Amino acid sequence: MTIVDIQQSSGSPDPVSPTPSAENSIRRWHEHKVSFSGKSDEFFGIWIVNLLLSLLTLGVYSAWAKVRTQQYFHGHTKIDGHHFRYLAQPKDILRGRIIAVTVLASLSLMNHFVPIMTFFSWTILFFAYPWLLLQGLRFNLRNISYRNIRFDFHGTYQDGAKYFLLAPLVTILTAGLALPWILCRIDRFIYSNISYAGRRFICEPKYSFYYKTGLFTFLAAIGFAIAGFAFFYLSAGVFNDPYTGPAFIFLSALLILGLFKAVIQSIYHGIIRNHLYSQTQLPELAKFNSFLSTESYMTMRVKNILLIIFTCGLAYPYTRIRMVKLLAASTLVTFSDQLNGQFEQLAEQSSAAAQELADLYNMDFSLS
Amino acid sequence: MHGTFQYPGSSQQCDACLHADRFPYIEIRHSSTTEILWQGSDYQRGEELPGLPFTLDLGNGATFISQQPPDMFQQRSWGRVATWLESNRLSIFSSLLLLPFVCWFWLEHGIPQFSRAVVPFIPTDVSRALDQSALKVLDETALSPSRLEASAQQVLLQQWQPLLQLLPAHDDIRPAIVIRQSDQFGANALALPGGTIVVTDALASLLSDCNDCMTAVLLHEYGHIYHQHSLIGLTESATTAVVMAVLLNDLQGLTDLLTTGTVSLLHANYSRTMELQADQFALTYLAAVGADPHALERSLLRLQQDSHPQIPAGLLASHPELAERIEQARAHISALPVD
Numbered sequence: 001m002t003i004v005d006i007q008q009s010s011g012s013p014d015p016v017s018p019t020p021s022a023e024n025s026i027r028r029w030h031e032h033k034v035s036f037s038g039k040s041d042e043f044f045g046i047w048i049v050n051l052l053l054s055l056l057t058l059g060v061y062s063a064w065a066k067v068r069t070q071q072y073f074h075g076h077t078k079i080d081g082h083h084f085r086y087l088a089q090p091k092d093i094l095r096g097r098i099i100a101v102t103v104l105a106s107l108s109l110m111n112h113f114v115p116i117m118t119f120f121s122w123t124i125l126f127f128a129y130p131w132l133l134l135q136g137l138r139f140n141l142r143n144i145s146y147r148n149i150r151f152d153f154h155g156t157y158q159d160g161a162k163y164f165l166l167a168p169l170v171t172i173l174t175a176g177l178a179l180p181w182i183l184c185r186i187d188r189f190i191y192s193n194i195s196y197a198g199r200r201f202i203c204e205p206k207y208s209f210y211y212k213t214g215l216f217t218f219l220a221a222i223g224f225a226i227a228g229f230a231f232f233y234l235s236a237g238v239f240n241d242p243y244t245g246p247a248f249i250f251l252s253a254l255l256i257l258g259l260f261k262a263v264i265q266s267i268y269h270g271i272i273r274n275h276l277y278s279q280t281q282l283p284e285l286a287k288f289n290s291f292l293s294t295e296s297y298m299t300m301r302v303k304n305i306l307l308i309i310f311t312c313g314l315a316y317p318y319t320r321i322r323m324v325k326l327l328a329a330s331t332l333v334t335f336s337d338q339l340n341g342q343f344e345q346l347a348e349q350s351s352a353a354a355q356e357l358a359d360l361y362n363m364d365f366s367l368s
Numbered sequence: 369m370h371g372t373f374q375y376p377g378s379s380q381q382c383d384a385c386l387h388a389d390r391f392p393y394i395e396i397r398h399s400s401t402t403e404i405l406w407q408g409s410d411y412q413r414g415e416e417l418p419g420l421p422f423t424l425d426l427g428n429g430a431t432f433i434s435q436q437p438p439d440m441f442q443q444r445s446w447g448r449v450a451t452w453l454e455s456n457r458l459s460i461f462s463s464l465l466l467l468p469f470v471c472w473f474w475l476e477h478g479i480p481q482f483s484r485a486v487v488p489f490i491p492t493d494v495s496r497a498l499d500q501s502a503l504k505v506l507d508e509t510a511l512s513p514s515r516l517e518a519s520a521q522q523v524l525l526q527q528w529q530p531l532l533q534l535l536p537a538h539d540d541i542r543p544a545i546v547i548r549q550s551d552q553f554g555a556n557a558l559a560l561p562g563g564t565i566v567v568t569d570a571l572a573s574l575l576s577d578c579n580d581c582m583t584a585v586l587l588h589e590y591g592h593i594y595h596q597h598s599l600i601g602l603t604e605s606a607t608t609a610v611v612m613a614v615l616l617n618d619l620q621g622l623t624d625l626l627t628t629g630t631v632s633l634l635h636a637n638y639s640r641t642m643e644l645q646a647d648q649f650a651l652t653y654l655a656a657v658g659a660d661p662h663a664l665e666r667s668l669l670r671l672q673q674d675s676h677p678q679i680p681a682g683l684l685a686s687h688p689e690l691a692e693r694i695e696q697a698r699a700h701i702s703a704l705p706v707d
Contacts, residue, residue, distance in 0.1 A: 037419060038419070039418075039419065042418040042419055042455075044460070045418070045454045045455055045456075045460045046417070046418070046454045048460055048463045048464055048467065049450075049453045049454045049459060049460060049463050050454070051463075051467065052463040052466055052467055052470060053453075055467070055470045055471065055474065056470060058474075058478075064450070067415075068415065068417065068450065068454075071415055071417055071420075072417045072418070072420070075417060075419075075420040076419060076420065083420070083421075085414075085423075147374065147379035147381070148374040148375070148376070148377065148378060148379060148381075148429075148430070148431055149377065149378065149379055197379070314464075
């Protein structure tokens, strides 16, 4: 495929041409939009049948439901005509869930049975938390493949503990001032530890950008909070009604909190996603670009929440498909044409390592 | 059949053709050179999902992908059923209709039955520990030390002691009465799982002129302990939360539940069946301890008068079927043999 072809297929206004650097002068880059071909009616069938089967089996089938849902979403996500695959086995997910539930239930019973153990069980959970988080990431990435090559995750427990145990303490000690710096470090830690075809991603987000985005999000949150209070103040007449008041307060508080979360998260994540993708690359093989419009992202999240509420959850498949379509359409991936030639040898190293995994490492302990 | 062959552990691929003349033995050949890329019968069909291409995972890690799914490659039996269920309009529509019914069935029957089956295996020590932590939380939040005179408290406690000898024991749980002042609970009594019965000052005052009425209330509470109602209620809310956590992918919900098990115990309402069962226990043993068989009915009527017309407050909030209970008490007495 030539560059001219790609410019036509992606419809991008900026042709991607070799940059003047020595490295790129011998490598041509091809730009591709990520496409998502899932359909709401197809996913509705998968969702409702899997939900029913999960309920009928008291949650046991949910492991199969998760795999089928992930297979559907990954299978319909394509770059350059190749789709992703989700390869996890439901039995591994079920095994992990049984262990997670058993451990948590035993710790809880032990707390009641031997109260002095409460401290120890909380300590165990506290120190296990980063391990569980990284384990979930590793499990998921190792089970995603693109063009027959799996992703991997290399984050170590020491780093995980630093970012997920120590960093929250630093945030508290600095009264939140260090939060953007920490979020930037966490993103860098996660993305830099993902590998594909034996190569690690390089991710170098800028602290200053996180501080700017953090400040903007904070101001937006204050604005939203003022609007929320104003709403309650102006609706005081309705709230004072002894019969409908409490229910009205409860429902509007729930709705406002839901909308608050959607608006604030979409502002932050929308802006950060664009920056993070532009700062991430797979050396010599791929570059990324996100041009997600914060406004469309926010509008879609708010609409999705309202749709889910007013249809008692039945619109969930439609909202999820719409969201994934928007995110896919806002993402560009630029592949190097050296990609094919280099993959084979590197990929063998990667899959050999994957086969050496211990059984325990091949389990997903998360309940999601 | 034409498709794409992906080399094992590699992004390299080529156009290929699948030959299945000696099915299940297959050959995959390069489309232009006809070189054999893979052959054998060690392969597995990938899960079939709407809109996704047909995928064959070959024994050496290679993959064959084609847009035209051939009939001969069957999925594993369950995969076939799942695919059919997920794409058939009738099964989708049936799932939609069945979903609320299944939710109702689990909440109303499945989870309570499961809890009743599990509770007998909970050791008595666990019930006692739960009992103590619940009382501690109650003392810190809704209860304060009794303001009743020491003599009135003594009368109540002395009234209970001889009854204990006549009642059936559950494991080695021996009920103990504690008296507390509480504005929040009003005239009320609570049974904790380890055998503690909390009686409020307001209840003791309300029934101070009728010893048998108090006996009836205490027997009712002991009925809850004997039938392990609060443990069943706790197991029900725990099971519901675990199932919901798994279904809704919400790990936070699960951890919340496990850390606040005690609180859920306090908020757990007894079901209508549990109330009637505890009443039946009281009615059975009122006669055995030599008390007036009408005492339960009388105490229920007094509680109803006391809390009326503010129905949501106090005892009635957790005892919504008071009329039905009074009816049961009357029916029990009319069925007694006339002396």
